[in-house]
Amino acid sequence: MADPVKISPQYEEQDVKEPATVDERRASQDRRGFAQRRLGYFREHPRAKWVVAAVVIVLVVAGAFIWHYYSVRESTDDAQIDGHINPISPRVTGTALRVLHDDNEVVEAGTLLVELDPRDYEVAVDRARADLANAQANSTAANVGVPLTQTTSSSQLVAADAAVKAAEREIESARARLNEAQANYAKVAADLKRMEMLIAKDEVSRQQYDATVAQYNSAKANVDAATAAVASAESRAAQAQAQAEGARTVPDQLKMTRARAGAATAEVQRAISALAQAELNLKYTKIVAPVTGVLSKRSVEPGQTVQAGQPLFSIVNLDDIWTTANFKETQLKIMRVGQKATIKVDAYGRDYNGTVESIGAATGARFSLLPPENATGNYVKVVQRIPVRIRFDKDQDTNHQLRPGMSVEPTVLTK
Secondary structure, three states, X not given: OOOOOOOOHHHHHHHHOOOOOHHHHHHHHHHHHHHHHHHHHHHHOOOHHHHHHHHHHHHHHHHHHHHHHHHOEEEOOOEEEEEEEEEEOOOOOEEEEEEOOOOOOEEOOOOEEEEEOOHHHHHHHHHHXXXXXXXXXXXXXXXXXXXXXXXXXXXXXHHHHHHHHHHHHHHHHHHHHHHHHHHHHHHHHHHHHHHHHHHHOOOOOHHHHHHHHHHHHHHHXXXXXXXXXXXXXXXXXXXXXXXXXXXXXXXXXXXXXXXXXXXHHHHHHHHHHHHHHHHHHHHOOEEEOOOOEEEEOOOOOOOOEEOOOOOOEEEEEEEEEEEEEEEEHHHOOOOOOOOEEEEEEOOOOEEEEEEEEEEOOXXXXXXXXXXXXXXXXXXXXXXXXXXXXXXXOOOOOOOOOOOOOOEEEEEEEOO
């Protein structure tokens, strides 16, 4: 037979005073029963208190570990994968002859995607080449004319100066002959006056008188001829001087010739540039992939006329992707560039490793189309989010399973 349960003194003392009401008696009986059961369980299982103590210790250690684990990690579910989406557009207007690829195809950089009709641009190249040949011919002729003009003009100037000097000497000679003729005329005129006086007195023969008259007339004719010769010499001198003045414009003429040669050379350069542009336009009729990636958003068909700048494809470079995580501003206290991170991709249920590459310069609200205006008086403090770029570590997505726009949950290890 089991021993009766011993009651502690405090309960024995309480039993001395019987409760006054039925409810109080029932409560007192319940307390005594619980105390008896508790003391009885620990007496029957003496190791239970150690188990309880061990459980408490494990819970405390686990709580401390969990607190330490999450205190150095910041995570968010407001994140997605981002990447460069390159639009592919033609640089010239034309008609699409061939469209060689379709959506979701992987293409290498430089792969021909669309070919436009090149005939119009081939004609433009031929015309530009003809214009260049014409400009080069004109330039050659103009540049050859520069030394020719310089030589001819210089010769003309020298000849004109020589003609002026010769005319001046001719004037001097003509004036000397005029002076001689005038002197001879004065002598003959004086002789004629004496002969007239002598013939009146019959002191000389008529023959002598007639000879003196003839000499007078000859001397007078010589004076007239010498005067005309002087006038002619002066006229030729004026003409030579005019020619010399015209020849002295050689520097200006040479400048004009050189300017025409320079204009012809500039026209050659313009024609060369026009030919280069025509060749570029012809090259632009072949539209190639700028980067390696996956094609999307095809919007061109064979036979369609496309305009310069019109989107034809988009290409996603899957070798250059990252995660844009919008963390709360309260989570950025100890977050720094270069900290390691793990990125859980919802689509595959696996984690990828990454590194914090940069932290946004402003909150997402500041870059929104209609940013909130707190100065209106309806201010409510809302925790803002700042975009953080997390770069995937290399060689984790060799199969290119990650796609821009996928939802992810990054966790940054801040210590």
